[in-house]
Amino acid sequence: MSRPVLMTVDDDPGVSRAVARDLRRKYGSDFRIVRAESGADALDALKELTLRGEPTAAILADYRMPGMNGVEFLEQAMDIVPRARRALLTAYADTDAAIRAINVVDVDHYLLKPWEPPEEKLYPVVDALIETWRSVGDRSVEETKVLGHRWSAESFAARDFLARNSVPYRWYNIEEPDGARLLGTAGATADDVPVLVLPDGSVLRSPSESEIATAVGLTTTPATDFYDLIVIGGGPAGLGSAVYGASEGLRTVLVERQATGGQAGQSSRIENYLGFPDGVSGAQLTDRARRQAAKFGTEVLTARDVVGLEPRGSARVVKFGDGTEIAAHSVVLATGVSYRALQAPGVSDLAGRGVFYGSAATEAPTCKGLDVYIVGGANSAGQAAVFFSRHAKSVSLLVRGASLESSMSYYLIKQLEEIENVCVRTRTEVVEAQGDDHLERLVLRNNETGEQETVESGPMFIFIGAAPRTDWLDGVVVRDARGFVRTGPDLMTEGKPPAGWPLDREPYYLESSVPGVFVAGDVRSESVKRVASAVGEGAMAVTLVHRYLEEQ
Template sequence: MPRPTILTVDDDEPVSAALARDLRTRYGKEFRIIRATSGQEALDILTELALRTRPVALIVTDQRMPGMTGIELLAEAGSKAPGAKNLLMTAYADTDVAIAAINDVGLDHYLLKPWDPPTERLYPVVDDLLDDWRAENPDAEVDVRVVGHRWSERTYEVKTFLARNHVPYLWLDVEVDEEGRRLAGLAGAGPDDLPVVLVPDTDPMVSPSTVDLADRLGLRTHAEQPLYDLCIVGAGPAGLAAAVYAASEGLQVVVVEREAPGGQAGRSASIENYLGFPRGLSGADLTHRAIAQARRFGAELVLARDVVGFEQRGPVRAVLMAGGDEIEARAVLVATGVSYRKLEADGLETLTGRGVYYGADASDAAQVRDEVVFIVGAANSAGQAALNLAQHAKQVVMVVRGKSLEASMSQYLVDRILAAPTISVRYETQVAAACGEGHLELITLEHSDGTREDVPATWMFVFIGASPRTDWLGDAIVRDRAGYVVTGQEIAWHDGAGSAHWVLSRSPYPLEASVTGVFAAGDVRLDSMKRVASAVGEGAMAVHLVHRYLATV
């Protein structure tokens, strides 16, 4: 594959040469650095690169240039290098124009000139942009291949696991790909055995478990240390934030995640109200950055392991996993978040994974191209999914029990949904039943007046509220009736049960559960805000409280 291009555009020759020199110094081994001194010259270069199918990773352009401004150039460049990231170099007086360009031309970042020293001002920005470009443009030669069909529940689970763990793969559908049928036959896999996962230099894996797949891919599935300072259960925003802060402060930390890092936030196509990202960022991007940060400080991440129990062993807390493994730590943070509740409607259970899905990943959008998609729910997650899927689907229909979206969804999402021509909203409506031979084919909608309507459907994504999975904690940890962990001062009076559990003379710390040394953060905690920013804040706060606790034992 030819080296991707970084194109710089500046009409000031000394400035252009200096920028190209700084970029070549850091990125020259991986990328071609090409200079242009005008917008038109840059467009000519992009046209030639497109004709030669040469990838363009980044366009760095000055704003004030004669004939064509940097923003005008980027608007034209979008059709010639649609996947390229863009960076606008501008003066302080032009910052309002640059901010407007975030919406007008999809500007990724702007940087005030001068950029000296580049190690502090230029390289960190370019590093992030190129990391994003690499994630969106994996090498053409992908090692892992997944053979299956789109209505296989296990196939969907495997593809989701790979995507959320940033493992690039080639998808071969046996219904349309002759090569897929050939490989399935060679592996001895019938229709009920799919998927087949092929990893170089190993035997084919037929309908592998998540743990076996993770092991084969070299992902860590076992803890390395006999005892940790802190075991974090759950790798959503709260768990990853706690891992970063705890590891950076010298604690030995392990994070256990049963599916893939990121939690529900990691599945979001765009998080637009998170501080510091005016264009928003995807949940996968936020997760990828957080994992890299946690690992940089030395935190361990154990994947694809389901936690099934908890024990107190004197000053040690033990987390028990399916398969018999366990992790011992001096303190435990419960950050398991929540899962979408199951929709109670006739016929849905047998169609789960075969057209009916709970939640949606950003990667799901491509497979619903030119089809009609139903989304059940009216929270922010449902709104974000609707906007993402609408980029590819022929039509997105939101099924909402209430009379409006405003009661449960942020206004910026409501405005975009109501303005989207390919999204319609069915108010005061719910799904009463579903049916299909082998996959979803028809759903029954029930309206508030009791009337019912049968509509064809092959894709339905459900977002109808959430519930925590905390049964593994046992009776020692006080929870409310829905399963949320009770923490802090509320333990003493909650349902009259807390006083029987709390035995110390001191009051529990704000995020501490009814067992000393066990803390909860994020959506799993009773009365949490259910927002990414608050989960990150609670994860950081929990580490401060863990330090206080460890100092006393």
């Protein structure tokens, strides 16, 4: 089998040879190094490699090249080798252009000239490109076939579940010839959708998420009934706790209701997370954290709905929706928050049929030529606007407030200003969603003047509010008026612990009103709603878990 290709493209022969030399020195035994001295030559080489079935792992292209600059070349290269990772080689003066390319063209990294010493400046970038390429793979995604209606909410839910869990699949619309043929071959009807055809030929009709998870090989059953630490929730806080807990020798299980990553996992690019100067997508960050947790021995249970928590002596018992349970010495609650439902006529009826909560990246290819609407004014909404601007005819960001300054990071506001097909509409609310089998129109209202207008609409993506969804903890731990879980100093009243607190000491900083049950991330009352703080709290919670276990 041929070695994967690392390609370097630079019009300066000396620079081209130097890059190829440094790449060959470290990667030559595992990769074939191919160099080209123009964008056109590189595109021809990529076409020939693809025809021969040789995979391309990564491309390093110089920004300033005559005839076709590096960004223009990488745009065209994406059509030929869409799974190859991409980096720009730039002079210091071109840094702004490189950052724009990262934001708009989805370039993975940029690398400044000179890159000496390569051990510090070149190889870490290439290592990251190769790691990402290997995790994504370079094979056609057709292991699991999903058959369904284009405007079926259940079909969307199945695709979204697979995508967020990084399970390769291929989508077939049963209203098109290929989809209809496969539906008949599977012995199913339109009433059965979604229908999943697994690699071994077995067929699932209208499966639940738990059934899908089991069928595609995700772990849903715990290996044992007792652990040192149960982490509930697989967002950044939960993954942080899982990594630190398992790496420090605790028997750790992470329980996730749908897919690891939480809201952050759906972000198209997080650019203000420490250590990722070029930004990182939520999916990439989640995948790395999940693999890191698994490396240290964390057990990850997917599609398990936690419905109860009960202290039994020194044990903390977690109850599942199917009646089963597991127990541990300690628990970290890291369930995060969910987007609040948009309360307007027609919205709930069209959910999953043109109305989506979160970025729903699986819908991006269907947005071509359409006017997309995004509701919300925080970072998640801004990141989605940047992402969908690459696919849609136009993107309108609907913001209830007078401006973005109070809710969105400055860097993201400046990005949006530079994207031609993104329009920010402040003081605007959705008052109705209209359509037959899918979203077709929106009624918008200016909340300052009261004026309304009806607009033709493609998909609408909603990013409003933060609902902690902690009703299952009612009567177990102390929560604030909005449902967020109180911890540590926030539990104290006139210097005294909450009623029923059984220990002589005060609750630790991240400890709930139940000793041994800690809280991390967005679900904690008064927490900072940022990825970095969630990861930090997840790690801090494990430190406090150790302190608690030493007392037992």
